[in-house]
Amino acid sequence: MSLNWNSKYGQMFLQTFFAYEGARAKSTNYSVLNGVLNAGDHVPIDLQRQPKLRGEARVDRKTVVVFADDRPNYDWGHLCRYILVDADSLEVYREIDATLPPIQNPSDDSTSFTLFHCVWQPNMVPSAAVPPPDIWRPRAKGRRYALLYSGWTNQRHLNDLEFMYRTLIDVYAYDPKDITVLNLDGTASWWSLPGDYKQVTPVLGTSWPGNSPTFTLKVDGPGSVPAFQQVIETLRHKLKAHDSLLFFATNHGYIPDTEVCLYAYDSIALAVSECCDELRKLPHIENLMVVLQPCYSGAFIAPILAHARAANIAIATASGPCTQSSVDDDPTFSRFAGRWISAMAGATPLGSPVLVGTGTTTPATVTAKQAFDYAQATVGADMPMFRTKGKGETMVLGTPLVTTSRLPLVLNTEEHAWWLALVHEGGAKLDQALERLDKIQLQAEISLSLLEATRRTAIEGAMREMSDLDKA
Numbered sequence: 001m002s003l004n005w006n007s008k009y010g011q012m013f014l015q016t017f018f019a020y021e022g023a024r025a026k027s028t029n030y031s032v033l034n035g036v037l038n039a040g041d042h043v044p045i046d047l048q049r050q051p052k053l054r055g056e057a058r059v060d061r062k063t064v065v066v067f068a069d070d071r072p073n074y075d076w077g078h079l080c081r082y083i084l085v086d087a088d089s090l091e092v093y094r095e096i097d098a099t100l101p102p103i104q105n106p107s108d109d110s111t112s113f114t115l116f117h118c119v120w121q122p123n124m125v126p127s128a129a130v131p132p133p134d135i136w137r138p139r140a141k142g143r144r145y146a147l148l149y150s151g152w153t154n155q156r157h158l159n160d161l162e163f164m165y166r167t168l169i170d171v172y173a174y175d176p177k178d179i180t181v182l183n184l185d186g187t188a189s190w191w192s193l194p195g196d197y198k199q200v201t202p203v204l205g206t207s208w209p210g211n212s213p214t215f216t217l218k219v220d221g222p223g224s225v226p227a228f229q230q231v232i233e234t235l236r237h238k239l240k241a242h243d244s245l246l247f248f249a250t251n252h253g254y255i256p257d258t259e260v261c262l263y264a265y266d267s268i269a270l271a272v273s274e275c276c277d278e279l280r281k282l283p284h285i286e287n288l289m290v291v292l293q294p295c296y297s298g299a300f301i302a303p304i305l306a307h308a309r310a311a312n313i314a315i316a317t318a319s320g321p322c323t324q325s326s327v328d329d330d331p332t333f334s335r336f337a338g339r340w341i342s343a344m345a346g347a348t349p350l351g352s353p354v355l356v357g358t359g360t361t362t363p364a365t366v367t368a369k370q371a372f373d374y375a376q377a378t379v380g381a382d383m384p385m386f387r388t389k390g391k392g393e394t395m396v397l398g399t400p401l402v403t404t405s406r407l408p409l410v411l412n413t414e415e416h417a418w419w420l421a422l423v424h425e426g427g428a429k430l431d432q433a434l435e436r437l438d439k440i441q442l443q444a445e446i447s448l449s450l451l452e453a454t455r456r457t458a459i460e461g462a463m464r465e466m467s468d469l470d471k472a
Contacts, residue, residue, distance in 0.1 A: 016090040029072040031113035033065040036087050043082050044102040049256050056096050062087040067113050072120040074324040075295050076100055077254030099254055133353045135346040137398035138173030142242030146179045150251040151223035152263035153184040160250040160337045162208050165217040167345040172398035180231050184265050186222040188215050209332050210349035223265045232278040244287035250337050253294030260299035276303040287395050290315040293337040295324040298385045305389050314368035314392035320383040335379050343374035364400050369393040
């Protein structure tokens with residue numbers, strides 16, 4: 001049975017219900033269960049992730065269930081309620097305090113919820129793309145690896161992963177083979193979770209809302225605990241002493257019992273203790289950078305600092321151990337993660353330059369602390385946290401190429417997209433690198449009179465010299 005708000009019963013329901021809610025209705029979204037429950041039925045609560053509510057889920061009379069989202073502009077989990085209304089008297093007879101929305105059967109409309117009172121909803125506003133600034137920071141000591149993770153993915157989380165992936169490839173010249181992406185069901189998809197909280201088949205991402213709309217990331221596996229464990233096992237055999245690892249996680253967090261967890265696709269959760277146990281299996285490395293968007297992600301900080309085996313650690317979280325992370329009115333990207341990535345990229349997803357640091361221009365190299373400061377200053381009162389170990393505060397994802405006397409070109413140190421081809425592909429990509437070099441020369445108003453053979457010799461010589469410096 002679906003309530004007809006224009007009927008006498010529907011009007012009486014609304015009048016009685018909002019008299020009960022009072023001032024709370026000014027900041028709460030309400031959805032009603034399409035089907036009326038009978039005595040003995042269960043409220044459609046996600047009991048797998050909220051086992052403490054198992055004893056409260058059964059109703060003892062004919063009941064209309066209202067789901068109250070008390071913090072609609074925050075990521076899950078956050079405060080919400082299941083309000084049980086006597087279907088005959090229209091009186092509220094019980095509330096169930098919870099932190100997660102209902103999970104419904106997408107093939108049964110009678111078990112879905114319909115939004116009937118909305119004080120906040122996302123408003124994705126299209127914007128015009130602009131050419132991004134030419135920023136390249138390809139150099140680093142050792143190899144650089146990245147693990148990008150999202151278990152229960154909404155559209156903004158998939159956009160976060162794509163933005164992070166593009167930044168690592170296009171700005172920092174990461175080798176794509178060294179980036180692992182774990183997302184939802186193992187595809188570049190997201191859950192459609194509209195106002196009626198009815199989950200449907202994952203939607204395949206086809207249009208990224210940035211300055212180049214085609215998705216480029218390669219998803220390597222699902223956002224599940226077994227897949228996470230397998231990636232850690234693979235990295236355990238790859239990582240060397242001078243290498244670096246970026247662990248970037250977006251999606252949702254919650255507290256099913258006493259321990260904070262990240263959502264996982266096909267299992268209950270990726271708990272703090274489980275995550276840290278896996279990270280502890282990795283060999284000792286130079287740098288570990290951790291960026292966490294989910295609610296309650298601050299709970300990961302102390303255990304990671306205590307157990308991860310890295311000389312330098314930097315951890316940035318969107319929220320504290322007991323707080324949630326909020327959502328923008330235009331939630332195309334996660335509020336904290338989107339801004340953190342923008343700081344590292346030197347530009348928004350649409351290409352507009354961002355100013356990082358205290359100067360009048362963004363520095364050639366952006367540190368972990370500078371990226372956090374930029375994100376923290378622009379996200380409001382979500383209580384982001386930043387903690388480090390060793391030289392974590394000055395840790396970077398990469399630095400600009402430093403030219404030497406062997407390279408007879410005066411190049412802008414932020415313009416070296418061709419370095420990835422030279423370093424990772426070698427001679428097979430050298431022609432493409434030289435084409436890019438021509439473009440850089442034009443931008444810098446440098447004469448193109450050098451012969452290709454001279455340039456080839458100079459570049460290869462510079463590569464050998466840089467390699468010798470790194471080995472030293």
